[in-house]
Amino acid sequence: MTRYKKQDPEITRRKFINAAMGTSAGVGVLSLVSALGSAKPVFRLTADVAPPMKGDVLVHAEGPNQGQVVKASELSDKLVRAYPKGRDSKGTEVIRDKDPTNILAVYKFAPGTLKEPTKLDATIDAQIVAYGDRCTHAGCNVGDDPKTSGHMFCPCHSGQYDATQGCRVLGGPPPAPLPQLPIKQEGDQLVVTGFFLSRPYGFNKEEDWEEYIKKVEEAMA
Numbered sequence: 001m002t003r004y005k006k007q008d009p010e011i012t013r014r015k016f017i018n019a020a021m022g023t024s025a026g027v028g029v030l031s032l033v034s035a036l037g038s039a040k041p042v043f044r045l046t047a048d049v050a051p052p053m054k055g056d057v058l059v060h061a062e063g064p065n066q067g068q069v070v071k072a073s074e075l076s077d078k079l080v081r082a083y084p085k086g087r088d089s090k091g092t093e094v095i096r097d098k099d100p101t102n103i104l105a106v107y108k109f110a111p112g113t114l115k116e117p118t119k120l121d122a123t124i125d126a127q128i129v130a131y132g133d134r135c136t137h138a139g140c141n142v143g144d145d146p147k148t149s150g151h152m153f154c155p156c157h158s159g160q161y162d163a164t165q166g167c168r169v170l171g172g173p174p175p176a177p178l179p180q181l182p183i184k185q186e187g188d189q190l191v192v193t194g195f196f197l198s199r200p201y202g203f204n205k206e207e208d209w210e211e212y213i214k215k216v217e218e219a220m221a
């Protein structure tokens with residue numbers, strides 16, 4: 001078992017953040033400080049917990065190449081876990097690995113394999129695709145289903161996803177697909193072109209995720 005197989009539900013932290021934000025967004029990613037005596041909590045976002053966003057480059061999250069750029073030429077139909085790497089406000093490179101929801105699953109499938117509801121215009125040549133790798137049920141990391149190429153299996157409660165069809169849920173308790181992350185290729189690198197296209201783990205509704213994106217954009221501006 002890798003260190004990514006299970007994550008704490010972060011119930012306590014999410015409760016705190018939900019209370020601080022005054023929303024149902026269960027994201028466990030922000031550095032939120034509720035200033036004593038102030039009427040409103042302060043929303044503070046640091047680069048290492050910001051979600052994957054436009055301009056980030058994908059780097060290996062584990063294994064001998066951890067921290068190194070994920071190359072398009074090395075991908076296959078076997079899962080590669082990655083983190084986004086961006087820059088902080090001073091321009092220093094930062095791997096956004098302090099939020100477990102930022103872990104990504106990256107694949108390259110044979111031509112014609114990826115089908116809708118995968119957003120094909122957010123893939124590379126309809127072959128390379130990236131998804132959030134945190135199960136939408138309770139936040140465990142999802143791996144390859146050893147029985148079927150292109151299918152993913154969650155070890156916690158046997159959730160199943162189809163990575164060739166937008167990571168739609170095939171079985172088990174997950175309430176939503178794994179979110180697709182839009183990417184493009186620059187040289188042999190994979191570059192993020194926007195935020196997750198649907199809500200990742202920790203957000204109960206799409207509106208909560210959209211509201212959070214707005215806060216992130218304001219904080220990073």
Ligand code: FES
Binds near residue numbers: 135140157172
């Ligand atoms: S956490 Fe994945 S199925 Fe429950």
